[in-house]
Amino acid sequence: MKTRITELFGIEYPILLSGMSWISIPKMVAAVSNAGGLGILATGPLNAEQTRQAIREIRSLTDKPFGANATLMFPGAVENARVLLQEKVPVINFSLGKGDWIVKGAHAYGGKVIATVVNARHARRAEEYGADGVIATGHEAAAHGEAVTSLVLVPSLADAVKIPVIAAGGFADGRGLAAALALGAEGIAMGTRFMTTKESPLHANFKQLSIEKGVADTFASLRIDGIPCRVLKTKAAEKAERRGLNLIAAFFNSREIAQQIRIPYFKLFLGVIASGWKNARQLAFLANAFKAFHLATENGDLEKGVLPVGQVTGLLHDEPTVKEVIERMVAEAKLVREKLTGQLG
DSSP, X not given: OOOHHHHHHTOSSSEEEOOOTTTSOHXXXXXXXXXXXXXXXXXXXXXXXXXXXXXXXXXXXXXXXXXXXXXXXXXXXXXXXXXXXXXXXXXXXEXXXXXXXXXXXXXXXXXXXEEEESSHHHHHHHHHTTOSEEEEEOTTXXXXXXXXXXXXXXXHHXXXXXXXXXXXXXXXXXXXHHHHHHTTOSEEEEXXXXXXXXXXXXXXXXXXXXXXXXXXXXXXXXXXXXXXXXXXXXXXXXXXXXXXXXXXXXXXXXHHHHHHTTOOHHHHHHHHHHTOHHHHHHHHHHHHHHHHHHHHHTTOOTTTOXXXXXXXXXXXXOOOOHHHHHHHHHHHHHHHHHHHHHHHO
16 A cells, blocks of 8 residues: 555555554554554653653664654643654654744654644645644544544645645544545544554553444543543543533642653743743643543543543444554455445446
8 A cells, every 4th residue: 555655654554553642652653663554652641751761662662664742732742852853753743833843853864744733724834844744633533633524624634735644533444544545635543443452551441431432422622621622421521521620630730740741840830820821721721631531541540530532432343453453454445445446437
């Protein structure tokens, strides 16, 4: 299977692992890359030294191309992105911020950079400062998609920019892969499907829920982490949405984050306050959401944990290996192509 994305990254199949906090860890990244796709490390929960160690662990597990992400809104993300550049990570994916300096740094050593976007304006801006591709995140996606569905967003971005578009949101099988290519994408990025695989560190409680739930068993809300965020519909998630922003909890949770990313809390606190109420409010939301996401992914806490998951969870019926997912997706996509060739003449 050959597209501009496979050529750009030097991979066999145009299938990417989305960078999911506490899920897209080194063994997951390596599993996807070894199976012919592109694994992407999630650096959100990591400090700079942990990021460096994770990159080196990936390199000990695979000699194939891989990537890593930087969510620039998060505390510590800039430091993590600098580590990615220092370690010469082959593909860097950034989101929720301006990454022109990342593009410049990566291109200096021959690396590639893809920006995660939700509209044509952001896609064009990424193209203007040299990004090599964009990930188009549709409304169906886990976590941070916005209002436009993949069926409309992907072709709109394919028309808006000349760089390759990677589709994210609503993809879990070969039918989805074939559809994305038909819409003008050069590949797909998947989180929810890879989340429920043998290699995934997601707690068994939530793997089972992901298999049991249907396509209508998620919801998107501004009241989970302060920006549009799609999560699995559970009692804990619905309670979190009703509660909204809890500033007292955010204070304690932000102390944990500061300790985790090794930033003195007083420095973090002053920086947040100085950034203005709007940004401080957003970071308070994120502090609480990070705690809930962590409780779900690692602890399997059904009482307090909240799991970002896409609508495509309703298409999951098993827990295969990463390799099995990719191989059967590719085989199914080829069958879809043959069927359409016959139907379309």
